[in-house]
Amino acid sequence: MSKTASYLRFFPYDQPYDHQQEAMGTIYDALADGSDILFEGATGTGKTLASLAPALEYARETNKTVVITTNVHQQMRQFRRDASAINDQESIRAIVFRGKASMCHIDVGFEECQALRDTTRDLVDTEQDLADLERQQRDLLDESQAGDGGAAEARGAVMDELDGVQDDLAEFEDKATCDHYYQNLTADTDDFFAWLYDDVRTPDDIYERAGQYGFCGYELLKEGVEGVDLVVCNYHHLLDPMIRQQFFRWLGRDPEDVIAIFDEAHNVEDAARDHARRTLTENTLESALDELTESDDARADPAYNVLGTFLEALREAYDDAFAFGEREQVGENWHDLAVANDDRRDDLTLAFLQRYTGPGFSEELDHAVELGRDLDSEYEEEYKSGDATVRKECQTLQAATFVQSWLDEGDEMGTYPVVSVRRDDDGAGDVYGRAELYTCIPEQVTRDLFSELHASVLMSATLRPFEVTEDVLGLDSPETMAYGAQFPEERRRTYAVDGPALFASKRDDRGIQETITDTIEDAVRFTPGNTLVFFPSYSEAERYYERVYAGTSYLDEPGTAANDLRKQFAADDDGVLFTSLWGTLGEGVSFDGDDARTVIVVGVPYPHLDDRMEAVQAAYDEVFEVGDEEGTGQTVQTEDAGWHYAVEIPTVRKTRQAMGRVVRSPEDFGARILLDARYTERAEIEMEQYAVRGAFPTEERAEMVDVQPEKLKFGLLNFYQDVDAYDGDPPTP
Structure with a gap:
C-alpha cells in the first residue's frame, strides 16, 4: 500500500467510493498542513468514514488523538458502530464519552461529586500511609529482635507516626466518601480495562459493567482515556471552555495534539451560542x-x-x-x-x-x-471533613x-x-x-477553539455557502469540498410547487388552506408508502393534521417522545407524519427505505423573529459583509448581511436537511416536495425580494421541477411508476 493511501487501513469496508477516496486524500493533505476542512456531502456520501480514516492515520503517525463530536444521539450510536468496524480491521483504542450525570451510580451533582472524589482519594492515601508505616514497624521489629539497636529507636518514631495516622484515619468515619470511586482506587481494574478496549463500548455498557464490579465507570473513563486513538463525545466537551480544558487534560493532550471532527456542523453556530x-x-x-x-x-x-x-x-x-x-x-x-x-x-x-x-x-x-x-472554599472543606452532608x-x-x-x-x-x-x-x-x-456572534466562542486545535473537519450535508460558515465560526482559510447526491438521479425527484406563498399573514386565508390541504392529500394518495410533512411551526403542523384526510395521520407535538412516534410511523405503510421543521425529526434522524418515500416542506420555515434574532441580525450587520460590487469581486457591506447570515441561510439549511430524510441509499427512491411559490423559478423574476431558490446550491436547483398544485399528482404518478414503486395498480388521478 502506498504511503498516500495508508489511511485505507482504517477504512473497514471493501472499497471506498471514488468520491470518498478523493475526499480522504484531500483531508489527509489538509491535516498534514494543519488546515481546517469544510466538508459538505449529501446523504449517503460516506462523510464519517471519509473523515475518520485519514484523521486516524495522520493521528497515528504524529501521536495525536481524534475527537469526533455531534449533538445528535443517533449519530453517536452510528459513530460507535463505525469505530467498532474499524477496530475489527485495524486495532484502535476508542472511547465513547458521555456526561457524568448519566453515568453516576449515586446520582450526585458535579460539585458534590468533586468533593466526594477528593475525600475518597484522601482516605485511600491515608490507608496507604497506614499500611506503609505498619510494614516499616514490622521490618524494624524484626531487625531489633535480631540485635540491631538502632532499629528499636527508629521503630519508636514510626510507632508515634503510626498513632497519628490512625487518628487521621478515624476522622474519615464521619466524612462522606464514594464507595464506587473507592473501588476504583483500591481494586484491580485490569480486567475492566481489558474488556473496555476489546471493542468500542457504549456508555450504557460501561455503566452496567462498572456497576457489576462496584466501580465508577465515569472516573475510570477519565483515568483510562489518556492516549486513546479516538474519542466520541457530545459538542459540549469541546464548545464549553471549562469542560474542554478538563477534557484535554484527561486525554493527556494539548489542544494542538487534537484533531476534531464535527458532525452536523451546521449546528455548531447555535450550539456555541448556547454554551456561551x-x-x-x-x-x-x-x-x-x-x-x-x-x-x-x-x-x-x-x-x-x-x-x-x-x-x-x-x-x-x-x-x-x-x-x-x-x-x-x-x-x-x-x-x-x-x-x-x-x-x-x-x-x-x-x-x-x-x-x-x-x-x-x-x-x-x-x-x-x-x-x-472564600465561602466556596469553606463549603468544600465542610463537606470533605464530614461537617456537612451535602x-x-x-x-x-x-x-x-x-x-x-x-x-x-x-x-x-x-x-x-x-x-x-x-x-x-x-x-x-x-x-x-x-x-x-x-x-450573538458564535465566532467569539469558536475562533479560539479552532485556532488552538491542530485541525478540524466540519462535515454536514448543508454547510454551503462555505464563506458564511467560515465567517460565522471564525475559521481562517479552510479547505473546502462538496459532494452532491451520489445516488442515481432517476431514483429521486424534487418538485417546487407553484402554489400560494405562505407568508405568515396569509396562513389563515381559507382559500390558501384548501389549496395546501388538497396538495398534501394528493401527495399522500400518490405516494406508495409513508409521507413526511414539515411545517414552519408545530401549530401549523397541527392545523393540517386536523384538515388532511388521507393516509394514517401522526402528529408530532413539542415535549413528546419523537423517537417512539418515528418508530410507529415507520412501521406503517400509508402514514403521514405532521411535524415542525424546527423540531427533532428534521435532521439527524434516518427514514431509510420504506420508513418514508415522500417528504413535503410546506412554506419557507423562517424562525420566529424575536428580539434575540433581531439582535443577532444587527450584530451580523455590524461584522459581516456580503455581496459583490458591480462584478469586481470586491466584497462590500450590504443592509441584508444580518438577514442573509442569521435567517435566510439557516432556514434553507433546515429545509435541505428535511429534504434529506428520504433517498438514503443507492437502492432507495423518493420524492421531495417544496410547497410554496417562493421556491419556484417564477418567484426569482416576479417575487425577487422573497424568492429563496437562489439560496440552494446550483446542482440542487437544477433538479427542481416546477409544477402547479393540481399537476403534482401526475408528476408523482409518473415518477413512482418509472421506479416500479406501486404494489399492484397505481392510484387513479
Missing part, C-alpha cells in the same frame, strides 16, 4: 443575600449592598417592561422581555445605576467575588461573578442583554425574573 450564554435568576440572588446575612465577614455588607441593589433593579426592569396584560400570560417557560436600547445601556443596568448608593459598585463587587470564593454551592460567588460580567460586558458588540420571566410551581405561582447575557 450566562444567566442569573432572581432566586439565586435571593439565596446569595440570605447567605450574606448569615456571614459575619466584613465584606458581607458591601456585597449585600451591591447584590441587593441588582435584585431590586431586576424586579423594576421586568415590571416596567410588561405590556398591558402580559404579566398574566406568563407561564412555566421563560418569557423574554425587551430591555436593550439602541442609544444607551439596557434598562436593567440603568435601573441599577439609578438605585445604587455606596462607595462604588466595582469595589463592592470585588469584595463580593472575593468573599464568594456540598453547598456558593450563591454569592455565582451572583457576584455574573453581575460583574453584566456591568462590564453588557454593552459590548455582539452581547445582547435579556431579562426573562416565568412562574414557579409549574406555572401556577408568582412571577420571578432572570438576567441573561446572550452571545
Whole structure:
C-alpha cells in the first residue's frame, strides 16, 4: 500500500467510493498542513468514514488523538458502530464519552461529586500511609529482635507516626466518601480495562459493567482515556471552555495534539451560542443575600449592598417592561422581555445605576467575588471533613461573578442583554425574573477553539455557502469540498410547487388552506408508502393534521417522545407524519427505505423573529459583509448581511436537511416536495425580494421541477411508476 493511501487501513469496508477516496486524500493533505476542512456531502456520501480514516492515520503517525463530536444521539450510536468496524480491521483504542450525570451510580451533582472524589482519594492515601508505616514497624521489629539497636529507636518514631495516622484515619468515619470511586482506587481494574478496549463500548455498557464490579465507570473513563486513538463525545466537551480544558487534560493532550471532527456542523453556530450564554435568576440572588446575612465577614455588607441593589433593579426592569396584560400570560417557560436600547445601556443596568448608593459598585463587587470564593472554599472543606452532608454551592460567588460580567460586558458588540420571566410551581405561582447575557456572534466562542486545535473537519450535508460558515465560526482559510447526491438521479425527484406563498399573514386565508390541504392529500394518495410533512411551526403542523384526510395521520407535538412516534410511523405503510421543521425529526434522524418515500416542506420555515434574532441580525450587520460590487469581486457591506447570515441561510439549511430524510441509499427512491411559490423559478423574476431558490446550491436547483398544485399528482404518478414503486395498480388521478 502506498504511503498516500495508508489511511485505507482504517477504512473497514471493501472499497471506498471514488468520491470518498478523493475526499480522504484531500483531508489527509489538509491535516498534514494543519488546515481546517469544510466538508459538505449529501446523504449517503460516506462523510464519517471519509473523515475518520485519514484523521486516524495522520493521528497515528504524529501521536495525536481524534475527537469526533455531534449533538445528535443517533449519530453517536452510528459513530460507535463505525469505530467498532474499524477496530475489527485495524486495532484502535476508542472511547465513547458521555456526561457524568448519566453515568453516576449515586446520582450526585458535579460539585458534590468533586468533593466526594477528593475525600475518597484522601482516605485511600491515608490507608496507604497506614499500611506503609505498619510494614516499616514490622521490618524494624524484626531487625531489633535480631540485635540491631538502632532499629528499636527508629521503630519508636514510626510507632508515634503510626498513632497519628490512625487518628487521621478515624476522622474519615464521619466524612462522606464514594464507595464506587473507592473501588476504583483500591481494586484491580485490569480486567475492566481489558474488556473496555476489546471493542468500542457504549456508555450504557460501561455503566452496567462498572456497576457489576462496584466501580465508577465515569472516573475510570477519565483515568483510562489518556492516549486513546479516538474519542466520541457530545459538542459540549469541546464548545464549553471549562469542560474542554478538563477534557484535554484527561486525554493527556494539548489542544494542538487534537484533531476534531464535527458532525452536523451546521449546528455548531447555535450550539456555541448556547454554551456561551450566562444567566442569573432572581432566586439565586435571593439565596446569595440570605447567605450574606448569615456571614459575619466584613465584606458581607458591601456585597449585600451591591447584590441587593441588582435584585431590586431586576424586579423594576421586568415590571416596567410588561405590556398591558402580559404579566398574566406568563407561564412555566421563560418569557423574554425587551430591555436593550439602541442609544444607551439596557434598562436593567440603568435601573441599577439609578438605585445604587455606596462607595462604588466595582469595589463592592470585588469584595463580593472575593468573599464568594472564600465561602466556596469553606463549603468544600465542610463537606470533605464530614461537617456537612451535602456540598453547598456558593450563591454569592455565582451572583457576584455574573453581575460583574453584566456591568462590564453588557454593552459590548455582539452581547445582547435579556431579562426573562416565568412562574414557579409549574406555572401556577408568582412571577420571578432572570438576567441573561446572550452571545450573538458564535465566532467569539469558536475562533479560539479552532485556532488552538491542530485541525478540524466540519462535515454536514448543508454547510454551503462555505464563506458564511467560515465567517460565522471564525475559521481562517479552510479547505473546502462538496459532494452532491451520489445516488442515481432517476431514483429521486424534487418538485417546487407553484402554489400560494405562505407568508405568515396569509396562513389563515381559507382559500390558501384548501389549496395546501388538497396538495398534501394528493401527495399522500400518490405516494406508495409513508409521507413526511414539515411545517414552519408545530401549530401549523397541527392545523393540517386536523384538515388532511388521507393516509394514517401522526402528529408530532413539542415535549413528546419523537423517537417512539418515528418508530410507529415507520412501521406503517400509508402514514403521514405532521411535524415542525424546527423540531427533532428534521435532521439527524434516518427514514431509510420504506420508513418514508415522500417528504413535503410546506412554506419557507423562517424562525420566529424575536428580539434575540433581531439582535443577532444587527450584530451580523455590524461584522459581516456580503455581496459583490458591480462584478469586481470586491466584497462590500450590504443592509441584508444580518438577514442573509442569521435567517435566510439557516432556514434553507433546515429545509435541505428535511429534504434529506428520504433517498438514503443507492437502492432507495423518493420524492421531495417544496410547497410554496417562493421556491419556484417564477418567484426569482416576479417575487425577487422573497424568492429563496437562489439560496440552494446550483446542482440542487437544477433538479427542481416546477409544477402547479393540481399537476403534482401526475408528476408523482409518473415518477413512482418509472421506479416500479406501486404494489399492484397505481392510484387513479
